[in-house]
Every structure is written in structure tokens, then in C-alpha cells.
Amino acid sequence: MDKIERFTNNWSAFTVASRGASLLRLNIEGQELPHDFGDQWHQWAAGAVMFPFPVRMASGTVMAFEGTEYHWPINDEKHRAARHGFTPWEEFELAQLPDGIQASWNYDGSKEYYPFPCRLTISYTLDERGLSLSGRIENLGKVNLPFHMGWHPYFKTNAPVLHPVPVHRLKKNEISHPGEKIPFEGFDWTEEVDGAFLMESVELGDMSIQPLSAITQVFRPTDAPFVAIEPITGLGHPDFPWRTVLPGEADEVVTTIGLKRR
Numbered sequence: 222m223d224k225i226e227r228f229t230n231n232w233s234a235f236t237v238a239s240r241g242a243s244l245l246r247l248n249i250e251g252q253e254l255p256h257d258f259g260d261q262w263h264q265w266a267a268g269a270v271m272f273p274f275p276v277r278m279a280s281g282t283v284m285a286f287e288g289t290e291y292h293w294p295i296n297d298e299k300h301r302a303a304r305h306g307f308t309p310w311e312e313f314e315l316a317q318l319p320d321g322i323q324a325s326w327n328y329d330g331s332k333e334y335y336p337f338p339c340r341l342t343i344s345y346t347l348d349e350r351g352l353s354l355s356g357r358i359e360n361l362g363k364v365n366l367p368f369h370m371g372w373h374p375y376f377k378t379n380a381p382v383l384h385p386v387p388v389h390r391l392k393k394n395e396i397s398h399p400g401e402k403i404p405f406e407g408f409d410w411t412e413e414v415d416g417a418f419l420m421e422s423v424e425l426g427d428m429s430i431q432p433l434s435a436i437t438q439v440f441r442p443t444d445a446p447f448v449a450i451e452p453i454t455g456l457g458h459p460d461f462p463w464r465t466v467l468p469g470e471a472d473e474v475v476t477t478i479g480l481k482r483r
Contacts, residue, residue: 226315226322233347241269241309242324242343244374249351249480254428256375256447266373269309270343273335275371275451276438277302279399279458286367286463291334300397321346330362337366351479360466367463370474371433371453376425381410381441381448383425387418399456415440423450424481431477434461452476
């Protein structure tokens with residue numbers, strides 16, 4: 222059974238579920254930002270943390286790192302790919318912080334396709350800038366650890382308008398694996414949008430999302446009343462090599478969701 226924690230302060234509130242350390246609700250200054258999937262939220266991986274890679278791995282299923290290939294199982298049959306890593310299905314331990322909620326998860330390295338023991342600590346904190354989402358990865362093993370990471374929030378919208386419009390995107394092959402950087406010709410919201418776009422900043426209406434890298438994943442089914450804007454550190458793509466954590470050390474990534482100040 223999923224554990225749910227809620228945090229509120231004078232200007233904002235949010236809710237986190239233990240499965241996937243998932244951000245389910247976020248209200249900033251009276252505006253409810255995420256789309257509410259109700260009890261279907263987990264089927265969409267709504268607000269989940271994606272580790273040790275987000276979205277679809279660029280190679281499909283092969284994590285190549287320091288001369289070794291790790292073959293991941295396919296969980297996206299349509300695109301013959303591994304998707305979202307494995308943390309969206311893991312139970313995190315939740316705890317209240319003075320300014321938010323912390324979700325922690327220990328991994329023993331038992332999966333042969335990811336034999337890297339680690340500790341993942343997710344912190345959601347609220348201040349006047351909005352909601353900060355941080356992920357700290359500690360390498361508990363004896364060899365270098367590869368990873369990418371991201372979040373999977375869906376935001377309310379019937380007619381998405383993203384600013385600034387990306388100049389480039391990653392071209393997709395016939396089964397939607399991301400490839401070379403190509404010029405971007407604009408969004409067609411009358412069809413499904415699903416891809417990695419090069420964006421230095423992301424704004425949706427009054428909301429701003431801080432990218433984690435040069436690329437941000439955007440997904441919206443045709444005519445859906447929501448859009449997923451996913452800050453990610455990379456895809457296992459040759460132009461975005463794996464982040465590396467040395468034994469006994471840690472790495473941290475931070476993004477924010479807030480309202481634009483007028």
C-alpha cells in the first residue's frame with residue numbers, strides 16, 4: 222500500500238507517494254499545477270523519479286559503460302526499449318523535513334543489468350522560489366557507478382504553449398530511439414508529441430521548470446488535457462554520456478518548479 226505524505230506552508234503545498242517517490246500534487250500560491258490522474262496515477266508514472274536512466278534509453282536496452290555492456294529487460298514493447306529505469310516501481314521511505322519531504326531508497330546491486338549498490342535520497346523542499354527537487358546518489362559499491370536521472374511530472378493544460386521554442390531536438394529512428402541533433406521545426410499539438418528537445422529554459426504558461434541538462438523530454442498524447450515536461454540529465458546517448466559516481470562518493474542533481482515572477 223502506497224504511503225502518502227503531505228507538506229504545506231504559508232504559500233504552497235505538495236503531496237508525495239512512497240512508490241517512485243512520486244510528486245502527485247503541487248499547489249503554489251493557489252495554483253494547482255500537476256494533472257490529477259486519481260487512482261490511475263501509477264499507470265502513468267505520474268511525478269515519479271526515474272533512475273538510473275529516464276525516458277527511453279537511447280540504445281534501446283544496452284547500457285554501455287567503461288567497456289562493459291549491461292542488457293536491460295524491455296518494458297516498453299511498442300518501442301522495444303527499456304524505459305524509466307526501475308525506481309518508478311520501488312517503494313521509498315518517506316520522512317518529513319522542516320521545509321518539505323524526503324524520500325530514501327537503498328539498492329543492493331542485485332540486478333545483473335545494474336550491479337551498482339547505491340543509496341538514493343530525494344528531497345522536495347518549498348521556499349519562495351517554488352518547489353526544489355533534488356536527487357542525491359551515493360555509490361555504496363567498489364567500482365564506478367553510471368547513471369542518469371529525471372522526474373516525470375504531468376502538468377494541466379489543454380493547449381500547451383512552451384517558451385522558448387526549441388531550436389534543436391534529437392531525431393528519432395523508426396522505433397523512437399533518440400539519435401542525432403537536428404533543427405526543430407515546431408510543435409504540432411494536433412498529434413502526439415514525444416521527444417527530447419534542446420531547451421535552456423522551459424516555461425508553460427505562468428510556470429517555469431529548470432532543465433537538468435541541455436535536453437528536456439516532452440510528452441503529450443493527442444488532445445490530452447495534460448503535458449509531461451520531464452527534466453532529465455541524459456538518455457545514455459553518445460552526446461550525453463553517463464554521469465559517473467566514484468566508489469564512496471556522491472553526486473546530486475537539482476531542478477525547480479515555480480511560477481514566473483512578474
